[in-house]
Amino acid sequence: MRLTKDNTKRPHLAKVASLAGVSLATADRVINRRKGVKDRTRIRVLDAARDIGYLSAEEASRYNTVRPLNITVLLPAGTNPYLRLLGERAKERIGQTSIDAPFLRCFFIDSFNAAALVEALHNNADWSDGIIFFAIEHPEVRDAAAEIAATGTRLVTIVSDLGNSPQISHLGLDNRAVGRTAGLLIGRLAESTIGSVALVAGSRHYRAHSEREAGFLSLIDEMFPKLKVVGMREGHDDAAENYRHALDLFEKVPDLIGIYNVGGSSGGITRAIREKRQTKLVFIGHGLTPDTRRAMLDGTIDAIFEMDPDILIDRAIRCLSEPAARPRPLKLDIYFRENLP
Numbered sequence: 003m004r005l006t007k008d009n010t011k012r013p014h015l016a017k018v019a020s021l022a023g024v025s026l027a028t029a030d031r032v033i034n035r036r037k038g039v040k041d042r043t044r045i046r047v048l049d050a051a052r053d054i055g056y057l058s059a060e061e062a063s064r065y066n067t068v069r070p071l072n073i074t075v076l077l078p079a080g081t082n083p084y085l086r087l088l089g090e091r092a093k094e095r096i097g098q099t100s101i102d103a104p105f106l107r108c109f110f111i112d113s114f115n116a117a118a119l120v121e122a123l124h125n126n127a128d129w130s131d132g133i134i135f136f137a138i139e140h141p142e143v144r145d146a147a148a149e150i151a152a153t154g155t156r157l158v159t160i161v162s163d164l165g166n167s168p169q170i171s172h173l174g175l176d177n178r179a180v181g182r183t184a185g186l187l188i189g190r191l192a193e194s195t196i197g198s199v200a201l202v203a204g205s206r207h208y209r210a211h212s213e214r215e216a217g218f219l220s221l222i223d224e225m226f227p228k229l230k231v232v233g234m235r236e237g238h239d240d241a242a243e244n245y246r247h248a249l250d251l252f253e254k255v256p257d258l259i260g261i262y263n264v265g266g267s268s269g270g271i272t273r274a275i276r277e278k279r280q281t282k283l284v285f286i287g288h289g290l291t292p293d294t295r296r297a298m299l300d301g302t303i304d305a306i307f308e309m310d311p312d313i314l315i316d317r318a319i320r321c322l323s324e325p326a327a328r329p330r331p332l333k334l335d336i337y338f339r340e341n342l343p
Contacts, residue, residue: 013054022050033057035069036105037131071104073322074126075315076135078113082204082239082266084289085136088311095315104319114205114238116140123150132156132322134315137164139209158321158329160314162210171321175309176331177210181217181264183334184286187305188260189226191284197259200251201234202244204265214264232258237267244270252278260284272297290337298339308335 019029024047031039032047033056039047048065051057075092077085092108109126112118116138123143126133127150137143137159144164151157151169163172188199201218203211215234222229232255237244244263248271251258260283263271268287272294275283281301287294290308297303309332321329337343 013056015056017054018047018051018056021054022047032065034105035065036129037069037072038128071131071319071322072129073104073106073132073134073319074130075106075108076119076122076126076133077108077110078136078239079110080113080239080267081241082113082289083269083291083293084266084311085239087289087291088314091311092315095319104323106319114138114207116143116207119143120146123147127153127155130155132158134158134160134318134322136160137162137209139164139207139212156322156325158318160318161309162208165209171325171329173314173318173321173329174210174332175307175334177213178217178220180307180334181214181219181262182221183217183336184214184262184264184307185218185221186225187286188262188284189222189229191304192229192259193282194259195226196228197257198230198232198255199260199262200232200255200258202237202247202261202263202265202271203234204239205236206234208265211264218262218264229259234264237265237270239266241267241270241273244268245274247271248274249278252280258283261286263287268297268303269293272302275302290335290343295342298337298342301339304338306337308337310335 015029015033016026019026022029024043028039028043029047032044048062052059052062077089089108089110092106095106109122111122119138120142123133123146133155144167147157147164147167147170158171158173161174163174164170201215203215206212219231222231235247237247244267261271266289271285275285285303286305287303288307290306294303294306298306314332317329
């Protein structure tokens, strides 16, 4: 269990620090099993804590086990409901009572901002044994990640990766296959094999989004050559931007038969579909959240691609705990109105 000392009958941590001849900050790091303390210092603090009754003999003995990892989760900020849900799931793990559970903290940083991600990676590298982050395809991000990994801090990207970076693990979907699946569904579900289909993405700076686009284009070209693909628009996973993109598509592309939202924040597109009564439009998106569930139930969304956030976080933590094991792509769940969980 985590040790919180609010019992006034027990000695204060400052007394432990004084007896061990260390600073209060060092004593706190030892008691909370954080990294950055030499073994001999750690033993001295634990001996002092046991001798004056701050820790019982049983509690002190538990510190002989391997120290749990300090793990930081970095996620993009914004209106993307799936990423907010992912952050909530991560924060639920903060303060877990098992003494062997990792120390976890989660921060949201400016979306699509490579400099902000680089700064966050560097700021958290010293405290963290491992960092879980949503990667941006950018040279500065790649260099920062490689530099931090070389110091021994473990890194794992989720959802979107950094490409060929052998020292950095990745957990996510086979995004080309995901894009091809979206193309197949739109082609099969549409009432016509002639017309236009559109792509909306967060940003091509997310490798996951560009790979989904490539997969989609290849499938349409192979199986539905009479469908015309409208150039992909970047909505930055923002509901308001996606709403404006959808309205513009409805005005400028009169033969539009389908939209694939490669990224998140599908709520903006569903709002536009309802307002303009685009009832025959096939719409496929990502992330099973309360808003997309409602849109599937009322027929606005035809299919949702889902990557379970709990499985994603659990696997990412396990990946940091077992760095020798190379993770496989996660399973893609596809939901329609009739098989919603």
